[in-house]
Amino acid sequence: MPAIFYAVGVGPGDPELITLKALRILRECDVIGVPADSPSASHAYRILLEAAPELASKPLLLLPTPMTRDSAVLEQSYTDNAARVVSTLTQDSSVAAITIGDPSVYAAIHTLLVKIRALGYTTQMIPGIPSFCAAACTLQESLGTRNEAIHILPGSYPVEESLGLSGTKVILKSAESYPRIRRLLDENNLQSRLVIRCGCPEEKIYTDIKDFPDRTEYLSLIIAR
Amino acid sequence: MPAIFYAVGVGPGDPELITLKALRILRECDVIGVPADSPSASHAYRILLEAAPELASKPLLLLPTPMTRDSAVLEQSYTDNAARVVSTLTQDSSVAAITIGDPSVYAAIHTLLVKIRALGYTTQMIPGIPSFCAAACTLQESLGTRNEAIHILPGSYPVEESLGLSGTKVILKSAESYPRIRRLLDENNLQSRLVIRCGCPEEKIYTDIKDFPDRTEYLSLIIAR
Known part of the structure; x- marks a missing residue:
């Protein structure tokens, strides 16, 4: 799979509400981006593993966003996460980062996607049920x-x-x-x-x-x- | 499958944007409700058959809503469609009626569902990508x-x-x-x-x-x- 960054919505909670497209991208990608500082802390990752338990063996990239309104801290976390993603993309690996709901509706992952695109990399957004x-x-x-x-x-x-x-x-x-x-x-x-x-x-x-x-x-x- | 009426969102157009749940319900149901006066006139049915071509052999129930703002004509069409659905449900068959997008967002199918529920039948709504x-x-x-x-x-x-x-x-x-x-x-x-x-x-x-x-x-x- 080409070195693309995908922002993938996994829906609000019911694992059956994931789309065929989200599931295909997550099965085909090289690395799954998880928006937390540990896999067990991620609601999106829990939803995904319930929908597709076999994905538990796929390599993960942790992309935590601190729960703060301090814009300098947030900005630094996005910069750090973009660097982590780019480091994977430059190894010719695709990254599909998951988010609950839809990535166009109040999703931190969109800010990350904009940064990665600005660095010259190909990005895509895959809708989820809001x-x-x-x-x-x-x-x-x-x-x-x-x-x-x-x-x-x-x-x-x-x-x-x-x-x-x-x-x-x-x-x-x-x-x-x-x-x-x-x-x-x-x-x-x-x-x-x-x-x-x-x-x-x-x-x-x-x-x-x-x-x-x-x-x-x-x-x-x-x-x- | 019990005699339930499902209002199922199939998403906006890309057949891959259908959810696992929508597809499961449509595979398990007895009859697929199509919101048109012929299968070929239904955008939702086209999306569904692209996602799951094997469903082409499943029995259909046509549920047309005329393109009019005449509220009497619309009301009569909902009453007629509710009668068609109930006639199937009373034969112990489940009906999964499809709609583009999500059934809670400007969908005629919701009006139909309310009528069927008011007649004492079990109904469910299955989300779709808006x-x-x-x-x-x-x-x-x-x-x-x-x-x-x-x-x-x-x-x-x-x-x-x-x-x-x-x-x-x-x-x-x-x-x-x-x-x-x-x-x-x-x-x-x-x-x-x-x-x-x-x-x-x-x-x-x-x-x-x-x-x-x-x-x-x-x-x-x-x-x-």
Whole structure:
């Protein structure tokens, strides 16, 4: 396989939600890039091994991104990861780096891909099911019909401005700002659902804001109307 | 397989973008529901047969939705389709109806599923890659990073209100309103991309609004910032 860097989405949690293309690329590549400082710490790698246990023997390249908002630290980690990937690509080996969900939706792997492309290497992005589609399907709800808008908002977004928008509001990765967002949703009388770790064995679903827990975690999302 | 109605997303066009789960359900089901008045008229069925040619021999149930905004005509077609599905389910046969993209994103199949569920039958939704994730991946662009919002807007939405929103605007199914939307994007100096039939052999990509064609078609989307 030529020395290409692939950013591959493995979907939100259910190993069966990986695509044929993602699985083919991960089977054909020389090295799997794992976005963590150890394989066991990677949710994406766990999903992949459940979908394709035979890939456990494939060489790994660890590509950790620290959980920080310090932009200098983040920037340094991307530079270090790009160097690691390039060092593999220059040995004529392809690297397929995995990410949960889809690589175009709030994925650190995209920043890494841009750096690698800027260094002159060939890159490709392979889509994955985003968490909000999987959650809506689990709830058997439509995110939008006819002329309704769908607004995807990260938890760090100033949601006050957005809760008044017409259509469906999906709030992702809301762990830190969750208590404030929950209060705002309640005050605005929005019909809200909370889905935690969609498609994983530990999945939790709350369809009424009155039952929402006091805290949530990183891999959770809210669908509000 | 028990008499369940499945609404299955087959992704936007590239047959490799179907998920393992969608393919398993479509292989295991008794009847495949095709959203058209003939198999050859269905883009979703074409995608499926490219992914799994052996499914060509499986029984089909045609579930056409007329291309109209006449709500009485549409409502009658959903009622007729629900009756067709229920007639199959009562013979203890499962029906897996296919749709392009994801069944929670502007999909007629969701309206049908709601009707079938209301009649007391078991239903499930199986996610598919939405067109906007596939298009962003083809362009190797991110739809949103950090605290940026992503707004998904159908072409029939009054986009004037939304072009001023911060973040990424994705405009779907813009065929009819496209000339007006193109003019608005140009007047607002938004960086815009047009992707037609993403992942299909006839895919076309325009990365500069100056090169956009005068007309587009139903299966096209615009990503604007």
